[in-house]
Amino acid sequence: SAGEGGTSTDTASSTDTLKIGVLEDQSGNFALVGDPKAKASMLAIEEINANGGIDGKQIETFQRDPQSDNQRYQELTRTAINEENVDALWAGYSSATREAIRPIIDRNEQLYFYTTQYEGGVCDEFTFAVGPTARQQLGIVLPYLVEEFGPDIYTIAADYNFGQLSADWVKVLANENDANVLGEEFIPLSESSFGSTINRIQEADPDFVMSMLVGANHTSFYEQKASAGLDIPIGTSTAMAQGYEHRRLDPPAMANIYAGVNYMEEVPTESNTGDGGFVDRYFEMYPDAPYLNEEAETNYFSTYMYKKAVEQAGTTEQPEVIDALESGIELGTEEAPEAPEGETIRLDGATHHVDHHMWIMRADEEHNIEAVENRQIPETFLSETAGCNLPENPEQTQYTPVDYYEEAE
Amino acid sequence: MSDTETESDIDPLGPNVRQTAAELATGDRTETLLQTDGLVKQFGGFTATDDVDFSVAEGELRCLIGPNGAGKSTLLNLITGTYEASDGSIYYNGHDITDLEPHERVSRGISMKFQVPSVYGDLSVRENVRLPVQQFADGEERRRLVAEAIGAAGLTGYEDVEAGQLSHGQQQQLEIGMAAALEPDLLLLDEPVAGLDVGEREAIAERIRRLNEEKGIAFIVIEHDTDFVASIAEEVTVLHNGEVFREGAIAEIESDPEVQRIYLGGES
Amino acid sequence: MLELDDVSAAYDTTPILRDVDLSVEEGEIVGVMGKNGVGKTTLLKTVMGLLESSEGTIRYDGVDVTHASADERARAGIGYIPQGRDVFPKLTVEQNIKMGETIRSDSDETLYDQIYDYFPVLEERASQEAGTLSGGQQQMLAIGRALVSNPDLLLLDEPSEGIQPSIVDQISQDMQTINADLGTTILFVEQNLGVIREMADRCYAMERGTVVDELGPSTIADEDAIAEYLAV
Amino acid sequence: MVNGINLALQFLDSFAFIVLAAAGLAIIFGIMGVINLAHGEFILIGAYTATLAVTQLGLPLVVAMLVGGLVTGLFGILTERVIISGAWPNYVSQRTLGRDIIEPLYDRLADSMVATFGLSLILTQGARIRFGNSIDQIATPFGAISYGEFSYSSYRIVLAGVSIGLLLVTYYLFTRTDFGMRARATIQDKQTAQAMGVNTDRMYMLTFGIGSSLAGLTGALFAPVISMQPTLGDQFLVEAFVAVVVGGPSVVLGTALSGGVLGAILATFSNLYGTFIGRIALLVAALIALRFLPNGITGFIDQLRKRRQESD
Amino acid sequence: MARNSANGEANRSLPGRLRSRFEGPNTIGESRGFWGGFAAAVAALAVYPAFGDSSQLSLFMVLALLGLSLSVVWGYSGVLSFGQVVFFGIGAYTFGVVSINFATPGGITAAVVAGIVGGGLSAAILGYFMFYGGVRDVYVTIITLVSTIVLHTFMAQTAGSEWAIGEAALGGFNGMPDIPLLTLGVGGLSYQFIYNPFPMRVIGIGAFEISPFYYLVLVLLVGTYLALRALVNSDYGRVMVAVREDEDRTEMFGYNVTRVKFVVFTLGGALAGLSGVLYAARNVYIDPTVFSLLFATLPVIWVSIGGRKSLLGAVVATLAIEYLRISMAGELALVLLGTLLLVTILVLPSGLVPWLHEQIVATRLGPGEAGGADTPDAPSEVSD
Numbered sequence A: 001s002a003g004e005g006g007t008s009t010d011t012a013s014s015t016d017t018l019k020i021g022v023l024e025d026q027s028g029n030f031a032l033v034g035d036p037k038a039k040a041s042m043l044a045i046e047e048i049n050a051n052g053g054i055d056g057k058q059i060e061t062f063q064r065d066p067q068s069d070n071q072r073y074q075e076l077t078r079t080a081i082n083e084e085n086v087d088a089l090w091a092g093y094s095s096a097t098r099e100a101i102r103p104i105i106d107r108n109e110q111l112y113f114y115t116t117q118y119e120g121g122v123c124d125e126f127t128f129a130v131g132p133t134a135r136q137q138l139g140i141v142l143p144y145l146v147e148e149f150g151p152d153i154y155t156i157a158a159d160y161n162f163g164q165l166s167a168d169w170v171k172v173l174a175n176e177n178d179a180n181v182l183g184e185e186f187i188p189l190s191e192s193s194f195g196s197t198i199n200r201i202q203e204a205d206p207d208f209v210m211s212m213l214v215g216a217n218h219t220s221f222y223e224q225k226a227s228a229g230l231d232i233p234i235g236t237s238t239a240m241a242q243g244y245e246h247r248r249l250d251p252p253a254m255a256n257i258y259a260g261v262n263y264m265e266e267v268p269t270e271s272n273t274g275d276g277g278f279v280d281r282y283f284e285m286y287p288d289a290p291y292l293n294e295e296a297e298t299n300y301f302s303t304y305m306y307k308k309a310v311e312q313a314g315t316t317e318q319p320e321v322i323d324a325l326e327s328g329i330e331l332g333t334e335e336a337p338e339a340p341e342g343e344t345i346r347l348d349g350a351t352h353h354v355d356h357h358m359w360i361m362r363a364d365e366e367h368n369i370e371a372v373e374n375r376q377i378p379e380t381f382l383s384e385t386a387g388c389n390l391p392e393n394p395e396q397t398q399y400t401p402v403d404y405y406e407e408a409e
Numbered sequence B: 001m002s003d004t005e006t007e008s009d010i011d012p013l014g015p016n017v018r019q020t021a022a023e024l025a026t027g028d029r030t031e032t033l034l035q036t037d038g039l040v041k042q043f044g045g046f047t048a049t050d051d052v053d054f055s056v057a058e059g060e061l062r063c064l065i066g067p068n069g070a071g072k073s074t075l076l077n078l079i080t081g082t083y084e085a086s087d088g089s090i091y092y093n094g095h096d097i098t099d100l101e102p103h104e105r106v107s108r109g110i111s112m113k114f115q116v117p118s119v120y121g122d123l124s125v126r127e128n129v130r131l132p133v134q135q136f137a138d139g140e141e142r143r144r145l146v147a148e149a150i151g152a153a154g155l156t157g158y159e160d161v162e163a164g165q166l167s168h169g170q171q172q173q174l175e176i177g178m179a180a181a182l183e184p185d186l187l188l189l190d191e192p193v194a195g196l197d198v199g200e201r202e203a204i205a206e207r208i209r210r211l212n213e214e215k216g217i218a219f220i221v222i223e224h225d226t227d228f229v230a231s232i233a234e235e236v237t238v239l240h241n242g243e244v245f246r247e248g249a250i251a252e253i254e255s256d257p258e259v260q261r262i263y264l265g266g267e268s
Numbered sequence C: 001m002l003e004l005d006d007v008s009a010a011y012d013t014t015p016i017l018r019d020v021d022l023s024v025e026e027g028e029i030v031g032v033m034g035k036n037g038v039g040k041t042t043l044l045k046t047v048m049g050l051l052e053s054s055e056g057t058i059r060y061d062g063v064d065v066t067h068a069s070a071d072e073r074a075r076a077g078i079g080y081i082p083q084g085r086d087v088f089p090k091l092t093v094e095q096n097i098k099m100g101e102t103i104r105s106d107s108d109e110t111l112y113d114q115i116y117d118y119f120p121v122l123e124e125r126a127s128q129e130a131g132t133l134s135g136g137q138q139q140m141l142a143i144g145r146a147l148v149s150n151p152d153l154l155l156l157d158e159p160s161e162g163i164q165p166s167i168v169d170q171i172s173q174d175m176q177t178i179n180a181d182l183g184t185t186i187l188f189v190e191q192n193l194g195v196i197r198e199m200a201d202r203c204y205a206m207e208r209g210t211v212v213d214e215l216g217p218s219t220i221a222d223e224d225a226i227a228e229y230l231a232v
Numbered sequence D: 001m002v003n004g005i006n007l008a009l010q011f012l013d014s015f016a017f018i019v020l021a022a023a024g025l026a027i028i029f030g031i032m033g034v035i036n037l038a039h040g041e042f043i044l045i046g047a048y049t050a051t052l053a054v055t056q057l058g059l060p061l062v063v064a065m066l067v068g069g070l071v072t073g074l075f076g077i078l079t080e081r082v083i084i085s086g087a088w089p090n091y092v093s094q095r096t097l098g099r100d101i102i103e104p105l106y107d108r109l110a111d112s113m114v115a116t117f118g119l120s121l122i123l124t125q126g127a128r129i130r131f132g133n134s135i136d137q138i139a140t141p142f143g144a145i146s147y148g149e150f151s152y153s154s155y156r157i158v159l160a161g162v163s164i165g166l167l168l169v170t171y172y173l174f175t176r177t178d179f180g181m182r183a184r185a186t187i188q189d190k191q192t193a194q195a196m197g198v199n200t201d202r203m204y205m206l207t208f209g210i211g212s213s214l215a216g217l218t219g220a221l222f223a224p225v226i227s228m229q230p231t232l233g234d235q236f237l238v239e240a241f242v243a244v245v246v247g248g249p250s251v252v253l254g255t256a257l258s259g260g261v262l263g264a265i266l267a268t269f270s271n272l273y274g275t276f277i278g279r280i281a282l283l284v285a286a287l288i289a290l291r292f293l294p295n296g297i298t299g300f301i302d303q304l305r306k307r308r309q310e311s312d
Numbered sequence E: 001m002a003r004n005s006a007n008g009e010a011n012r013s014l015p016g017r018l019r020s021r022f023e024g025p026n027t028i029g030e031s032r033g034f035w036g037g038f039a040a041a042v043a044a045l046a047v048y049p050a051f052g053d054s055s056q057l058s059l060f061m062v063l064a065l066l067g068l069s070l071s072v073v074w075g076y077s078g079v080l081s082f083g084q085v086v087f088f089g090i091g092a093y094t095f096g097v098v099s100i101n102f103a104t105p106g107g108i109t110a111a112v113v114a115g116i117v118g119g120g121l122s123a124a125i126l127g128y129f130m131f132y133g134g135v136r137d138v139y140v141t142i143i144t145l146v147s148t149i150v151l152h153t154f155m156a157q158t159a160g161s162e163w164a165i166g167e168a169a170l171g172g173f174n175g176m177p178d179i180p181l182l183t184l185g186v187g188g189l190s191y192q193f194i195y196n197p198f199p200m201r202v203i204g205i206g207a208f209e210i211s212p213f214y215y216l217v218l219v220l221l222v223g224t225y226l227a228l229r230a231l232v233n234s235d236y237g238r239v240m241v242a243v244r245e246d247e248d249r250t251e252m253f254g255y256n257v258t259r260v261k262f263v264v265f266t267l268g269g270a271l272a273g274l275s276g277v278l279y280a281a282r283n284v285y286i287d288p289t290v291f292s293l294l295f296a297t298l299p300v301i302w303v304s305i306g307g308r309k310s311l312l313g314a315v316v317a318t319l320a321i322e323y324l325r326i327s328m329a330g331e332l333a334l335v336l337l338g339t340l341l342l343v344t345i346l347v348l349p350s351g352l353v354p355w356l357h358e359q360i361v362a363t364r365l366g367p368g369e370a371g372g373a374d375t376p377d378a379p380s381e382v383s384d
């Protein structure tokens, strides 16, 4: 039981249960976003179990709180794979977490779902990065803001791979939309005072700000900019849909913030907000939960994608399940409430990414949320630009915009 | 000091690249061991020692007396390097030691007992004594010296007691034992018998005389107990207001009316 | 005024005092003597309440104070001058004295002058940090600080330790003056024969944690008799 | 181009943040010798109490903030009695087992760290269990002031004023009153203070309570401007420790001075080179200060004063 | 109760003489029973991989080296360093940077050495800066704490591509994920310690795989423990303890207190560096969390809980606390852990292991005797 590095095909496949590992932050800097993820996974699992399980097998879970600590993630990932023999693993909010555990995942050939909106570019035979990518999120919100407010952008982003690469994407998209980035600032995750940042934004005087701030400490930015009287439109891939700042802060701190997201609790599809919809089911199971966020929905629908794949493969053997997933799973709005009635979202077998239905959600002075625009945006960076095709060419790479776009330098 | 010790196995921590006091004891005794030259120490605006010229010869036993606050402890602390001199110099064995670190002075043969006992409270009496001894003795000899030092301090039977649990007087005894265990050439004692009972006072007086006579250790002893002073020393220096006020034979000093006025008081 | 009845006390589990019986009448000056380590300091600490007695009763002014805390005893009028000059090193000389004054509401301003009279150096150094005083000066401060609270019973642990001879004489005389003028009762520990002879009306001798003898005025006057109790 | 007003305002901001972050810790560490690693959680208690007092009880903001300070002060007293001095557990154990079970944490620097670290885990997680991963926040009062192309939150300026006020009150309390003298005497030598009639138990309790309530007040004052979540206290810890130690032995004066010096460095470097450089500059300045002024700023001032007297 | 101070060492047996190097008033456990128990514990650890999760245990043992480094520096020399993780982290990052740039067996072996030297050197620099600058007591604690925070702040923002040393990107909050597998030796004469399971078949237990890394760490931990025991019971160790108890007094015995602190601090840094190297090697990853306040606090906690003046305590407490930290699950896990730490430190101020030792000695000697000699057949005077 000690050696690490062997493949773990030795799973519970022969029994009449299967085991899913769920490692999501329920304390620490990312708890606010991680907790709904864990809850939504449990909701999906409970629903599936209540409806007879996957291929007749009940789902067991191995769930732990890695406390927003990447070293702890590594340890728990090892435990999940080597000791608990999970058949599939959902783990991690931040991109740094994903990169910390991906080597362990790959070495053990473990089927892994990464469900956070992220910078994009991960082309990995064992990883299914099913959240929306920067190109999808910024791709819907940035052109809209350029159109509405003008071409001058100021970027503030969390100082780690997600923020750095997302900022690169802002530059790429600015270029594609004839806009220009006046300045950018990367902010350590531990920072919570934004006085000088606010001053610098005022000095640069952009038409709008792109904000990719992350985690509990960065939330303070929105209240601080509001009380400093900085009143400027903000586009974001991270605010509101993840940490529900529009519910936690007193209005009008979040007024005029535009989030490019595949999902948030307010997304106005029938299967989401309608009677007995996703929102109802979630709060029935967790009456005290504060919010149903973007990542939670991704955990939810990806659990159903896994279910479909196992049923299609007829086994929980991971290589077969991966093959089934790569055949291109599609989900309707019932299981993927982000999509409006009649639409589906599709897992792209070649890239292990999802062609999402994206929304621009805006908060008004009272913090009411309205959908300003929505459409399907396929993943294009990996499939078209980088040429990732995992079934043909298995690899474990993360492609970055610098490799393909001059302006991202 | 173990005679097997060679240059190479000298503990880099330890002192003792020096002649032993015992060796000196057999030699010429009249040379000046310690000399201060215009020593000044100021605390803020206050001058604690003022231009003090003071000297001790090899193997001499000198007492330092004077009113409270006269600067006696300050002078000793200057000699050990605990305080940095504001002005003036200190010579020891002909070398200027004014700028040396305290531990460097100790390794040249100066050892001191503080006015307030500061033994290692959490360590046993034996561990306390072993610390100075281990610098120059090993194995069987070390064991012997440690036992001897404890015995001489009157603490036989207390070897395994934590020093912090000794009474005030017992701690004083231990302090002296430790300072003497270093086998210094010059031993500075700040009020060695304060708080000791009559019996212990006599024992310590005897001890000081023996160390002085047999090992040739030179002493500077500060003490307010004049009987005690008279029992160990012939020569005394009186410090007053930070300056050397009188110097001379004990009988002379005791009958000096000025000294009586500022220090001894009462019936003369 | 003070009565100890079969009092025993221990540090943690190490018993030190055993069945001590002792009494001090109002207005008396009583000495305690004995060799190093016999438990004199422990006795005073137990009277002060810094160490709780494990057995026996302590009565002060007719009241059972066996279980009273030290600060309660202090406010009831017991003053204490610890051995080894426990002044507050980071407070100034003046603040140290003031600490004594705040004990009791009935302390009296003129005491200040009297204390500065005894120890002029304390007035000179009023704003110096007490920790930087010379040994003897600290001892004077400790005495001054206890006096300013105008205690009814004063406990002194080796008051002459580290003090220059002229002032030792002066302290013995001053204590007697205080005793006479203010009626302060005094219980003191000493190694200095001169001081014992000068001050004490009566004297207890201690050995190994207990009182072994009581010496009347005639014995005290006899130098050799005292020396016998203190010598080896 | 550096805008002078920006810099000045940022200085006020940094000054207030450092001073308020440090105030409670300065008392508990500087005066009592207890390293309170739960300092951040005391701030959390103040922040949550003030916020909930507004959102749940509808109290006016100022009252809610005072309540935040008060509740944290009471919690501090409880902590002191139960953990730091162990007085209550010992009272019980004396009567049941006939001996003390807890040795007070005063003067046990590292042990006080372990104990308060344990406490901080309990408090953070307790807050998470009880209130979730965040609570609704209150808005920042007083609006903003504008100058040229810039604007700034007026509340941040008010904070600077409050921090100076608190410093003055604390300074007066600990240096100019009988209470302060007794508290300091107690910490220097408990036994002797007892013999001087000081109820040392009460001194410990009150001093700890005052330190705690200052931490709570800090939390309450910052409640509108920081994110209300269980680890919010962490953001204050670094500045708090650095300021206290750079300040040196005179607790209150030291905190004020290090708030001034470190605040100036933080504001200038953040303003010129960004938040990250600002923070690094602050920390490096602290390291250098500690190395060259091992007794802190006030220790250094003391030394200077003595030098000057000597040369007179 | 053989107190053989009188008859000296001449007539001690060879194992007795050997043992005496590891015994003295500065460590607990001197009886034959203790050493028997010690051997049994080491043996148990050696066969543990057949029964349990040795991967996790190897992590705990790596951290125990970090705990030991603080025990020497603080527990024995009185320098409360909040910065052992600085040297740990520098060791880890140095190992990562060097091994990524020179990913050959020889290069990786050199990286291990570089990591240890990196830890020691950084401690030497910081130590020189502090001790020769007259910084003392709690100020040392805070300077080391601030150093930790500086590194945390700094390393957390090295996400940009400009932060790379040769091939090795520092990676900021992401950390360094591409550290090569630990391989010691040069050229053909090398052995890979990570991800190189060693198949074993033991009659009665069956077939299983063991990790060579686990045994590497076990040997290092036991070796380090014994070496430190010898150190603290040597003359030098006695001086360290004297420095801890009273610096000024020790200086007055002619010891160069500043240098003792400097040397011990450097040694502690190198040991922390070794621990960091092994940590990075085991995880094949290192990130700035090792410089976080939480992680910086852990060594202080291990050592306090285990017993500050006990090397064994540091090891035992590290293993126990880290095991609890990883295995406790559920909402209340942190509350329970906090309570446990709080109660332990309040009720057992001298630490777990010294307390256990007292209990054992007390039961063995029976009531009444407990106050006497600490353990049977303990030499009351151990010296060379």
Ligand SMILES: Nc1ncnc2c1ncn2[C@@H]1O[C@H](COP(=O)(O)OP(=O)(O)OP(=O)(O)O)[C@@H](O)[C@H]1O
Residues within 6 Å of the ligand: B043, B044, B046, B047, B048, B066, B067, B068, B069, B070, B071, B072, B073, B074, B075, C128, C132, C133, C134, C135, C136, C137, C162
């Ligand atoms: N750190 C200091 N700051 C200010 N004044 C000081 C300091 N240290 C000593 N002094 C003053 O210097 C003078 C000399 O002190 P010192 O301790 O040398 O006296 P002493 O002769 O040893 O007296 P005693 O017999 O009472 O021990 C005293 O007046 C004392 O108050």
Ligand SMILES: Nc1ncnc2c1ncn2[C@@H]1O[C@H](COP(=O)(O)OP(=O)(O)OP(=O)(O)O)[C@@H](O)[C@H]1O
Residues within 6 Å of the ligand: B164, B165, B166, B167, B168, B169, B170, B195, C011, C014, C016, C034, C035, C036, C037, C038, C039, C040, C041, C042, C043, C083
């Ligand atoms: N804190 C303590 N813990 C344990 N034992 C102690 C403690 N303090 C003193 N003792 C022991 O108690 C005994 C009596 O001590 P005490 O201080 O009362 O003696 P004393 O008569 O005042 O002696 P001296 O004349 O030396 O001051 C001594 O044997 C001493 O070792």
Ligand SMILES: NC(N)=O
Residues within 6 Å of the ligand: A093, A094, A095, A096, A116, A117, A118, A119, A162, A214
């Ligand atoms: N993917 C993120 N937000 O790190």
Ligand SMILES: [Mg+2]
Residues within 6 Å of the ligand: B072, B073, B074, B115, B190, C134, C135, C136
């Ligand atoms: Mg003196």
Ligand SMILES: [Mg+2]
Residues within 6 Å of the ligand: B167, B168, C040, C041, C042, C083, C157
């Ligand atoms: Mg005594």
